[in-house]
Amino acid sequence: MFNEEYDVIVVGAGHAGSEAAASAANMGSKTLLITMNLQNIAQMSCNPAMGGIAKGQIVREIDALGGYSGIVSDTSAIQFKMLNKSKGPAMWSPRVQSDRMRFAEDWRLLLEQTENLDFYQEMVSGLIVEGGKVCGVVTSLGLKIKSKTVVLTNGTFLNGLIHIGDKNFGGGRAGEKAATGITEQLVQLGFESGRMKTGTPPRVDGRSLDFSKMIEQPGDVSPEKFSYLDVTKPLTHQRSCHMSYTSEKVHDLLREGFDRSPMFNGRIQSLGPRYCPSIEDKINRFADKDRHQLFVEPEGWNTVEYYINGFSTSLPEDIQFKALRSVVGFENVKFFRPGYAIEYDYFPPTQLKHTLETKLVDGLFFAGQINGTTGYEEAASQGLMAGINAALKVQERDPFILQRNEAYIGVLVDDLITKGTEEPYRMFTSRAEYRTLLRQDNADFRLTPKGYELGLASEKRLKRMEEKQEASEKLVQFFRNTSVTAEEANPVLIAKNSAPVKQQGKMFKLFARPNITIDDVRQFDAVEEYITSNNLDSEVIEQAEIQVKYSGYIDKEKNNADKLNRLENVKIPANFDYSKLQSMSLEAREKLNKIQPVTVSQASRISGVSPSDISVLLVYMGR
Structure with a gap:
């Protein structure tokens, strides 16, 4: 069956594996994606959403480079929100609620349409390593498949152990068996391994909930989208999420099960994600809080299944049920499946190079939760980088490494390689010292030329980006060069409680005032005429507005980055x-x-x- 040698074998088809396989194949490498179950490609194992604080920036960066996550997030979206709009643009973060089934289906169909990519369903039980170099993989049936490079994206499957109360059983995800053999071989080869934990909430039947008692959480009035390409359109209608709260009664009911909780009775030794704690961890760590938010998220357009964000737990199923029935709106709740915790093997990422290739075994790459990260977006970005660098290695081209001032992906990889992690790592805007430069709105300016050079981003994508960049720069220049009289400016300024001017001045200076928006300056005839005659879209206008208002901060950050890059x-x-x-x-x-x-x-x-x-x-x- 497998007589030929592949350029790249990707093990695992989660978010990391899917991006790794797509990038390697799209760069011309003969690629094999091998997974335990082809029905579960790009499965959303936890919450049905993409993006969020800093994560949305990562999805935009993946898209700008030519990855698929942004496109699939758009085609499967049921709601769009731009988070943190009340703050500066460095903090704006796009997020979509996704149709879980459509997300996985769209990913699979995109991968099936990708040239140079083969698929195979089976468990990989080991690697072929000769002379310190990886040469392929061995499957559970004993098949030996040769390859010049291998990318491991095993997620939570390496010796995965699922916990629900005092019960535990092997598994990489509910209903799926764990992967064995790889950890033991890597340890024999000299790798250091560890254990991590993550958890997931119960899923419930939406028909049993009373949404009238909850707070509705609709999407944005004018939704945007993730991908910079025009293959997808913004949503015209959306599904709402809802919000409820726990209470002291709920907390007391949960505490009844603490003696049977694997987290508290010592059966789980490993660390879970600090910034996404279980509900039992929250009421233990934040004992002064008498309630916690619960977000009730639909799993798709048509399904009645709901994800209870904020109620991640490994408590016994009877305790989960009793406590959730005491939440407002959940009085008659019916479970589809209980929440659970899962322990799995990971490998401290200080054992990797910045290309995500291991230092110990030539041609072997790690991406995703195997590196100690948590989150679909973090995994997908690592998969993209590992796939790119595996393909470049085979093609004997220079490696592709993003610096900290170039992308959140660069921050993520550098943090992992340089600092390591002893708890599941997730991205935050606060981790990026150059976040004013690394905004979600300019990811295409930063990265599409690089994606084009790699052979991932198309010429059409590059041309679209260049046209947008040129149009926004011309609009900024228009504001720098065009004057406005005091007579025309003052009515607008006074209406916004901004100090009037005494003489004619450049629009750039007025527009740079914190409380003056693009809608305000469009009241000047010259501005509206320029925008209309040049047929400028909202992306171009928003980009120009950010450049005007934050030019001082942006220039300062660029100077700081240039200084530190000398040491690079x-x-x-x-x-x-x-x-x-x-x-x-x-x-x-x-x-x-x-x-x-x-x-x-x-x-x-x-x-x-x-x-x-x-x-x-x-x-x-x-x-």
């Missing part, structure tokens, strides 16, 4: 022995020897390495 150009020799730098702290020497940073800039971001340690290193290197 100071390379450290491979396998450098830091133990000979006696002036450096012992902790710094130990961590630098373990992580082996590629540049001085990367070395400076390692926890425990101080500025004085970096000074010692720079002096040694003649800097």
Whole structure:
């Protein structure tokens, strides 16, 4: 069946595996996607949504590079929201509620239409490694499939163990068996492994809920979309989510099961996601809170199944049921399936290079939860990067690495490789020191030229981006060059409680005022005429507005990035022995020897390495 040698084999078809397979195949590499169940490609194992705070920026970046997540998020969306609109544009984050079944179907159909991509359903039980290089995989049936590179995207399946109260059983996801053999082989090869935990809430029958007692959460009045391509259109109608709250009574009922909780009785030793805690963890850690929000999210356009966001739990099913029935609107709730926790193997990501290739085995890449991350978006971005770099390695081209000032994806990978993680890592805007540069609105400007060079982004996509960029720059220039009289400006300024002007001035200066919006300046005849005659769309106008209002902050951040990027150009020799730098702290020497940073800039971001340690290193290197 498998006589030929593949360029890239991707193991696992979750969000990471799907993006990895798509990117490698679209770059011309002969690719095989092998998974335990082809019916579950890109399954939304947890909440039926894509995007959110910082995660929405990642989806936009994947799309700008030529990945599929943004397109599928649009085609399967049932609601769109731009979060944090009350804050500055660096914080705006797109999010869609998704039709879970359509999301997986659309992903599979897109992959099936991708050239150079084969599929096979079976469990991979081991790797073929010869002379420190990966040469393929071995399946549970004993098939040996050869490949020049392998990308492991095993999600929660590596020795997965599901917990519901005092019961536990092997599984990588409810109803699916765990994957065995790979962890043990990797440990034998010298890899360090660990255990992590994640959880999921119960799913319930929407027909048993009383939505009239809940707070409706509709989508945006003028919804946008994720993909920069025009293959999809914004939603014309949407499904609402709803919100309810727990109470002291609910908390008391939950506490009744704490002695049977695997989290509290010691059966789960591993750490779960800090920023997405279980309901029992929340009422234990935040004992002063008498209620917590619950978001009631539909699983699709037509299904009656609902996801109870905020009620993640591994408590016994009878406790889950009794407590949820005490929530307002849930008095008659019927369960489709109880919540559960799952423990699984992961590999500390400091064992990887910035390409996501392992340091120990040549040609072997890790992406997704195997690296200790949590979240569909974090997984998908790693899959994209691993697939790209696996293809580049086979094609003997330079690796593709995004810097921290270029993309949230660059921040994510650098954090993992440089700092590692001992708890499930998720992305936040606060993790990015250059978040004013890394906005969701300009991901195409930042990354589409790079995607085009890789062979992922089409010429049509690049041309569309260039036209948008040129139009927005011309509009900014129009505001810089065009004057407005005091007589025309003052009525608009006074109406917005903004200080009137005494003489004619440039529109740029007026528009830069915090309380003056594009709708205000469009009251000036010259502005409306320019926008109308040039047929400018909302994307171009929004981009120009951000450039005008935040130009000072953007320029400052660019200067800071340029300064730090100078250290990015100071390379450290491979396998450098830091133990000979006696002036450096012992902790710094130990961590630098373990992580082996590629540049001085990367070395400076390692926890425990101080500025004085970096000074010692720079002096040694003649800097």
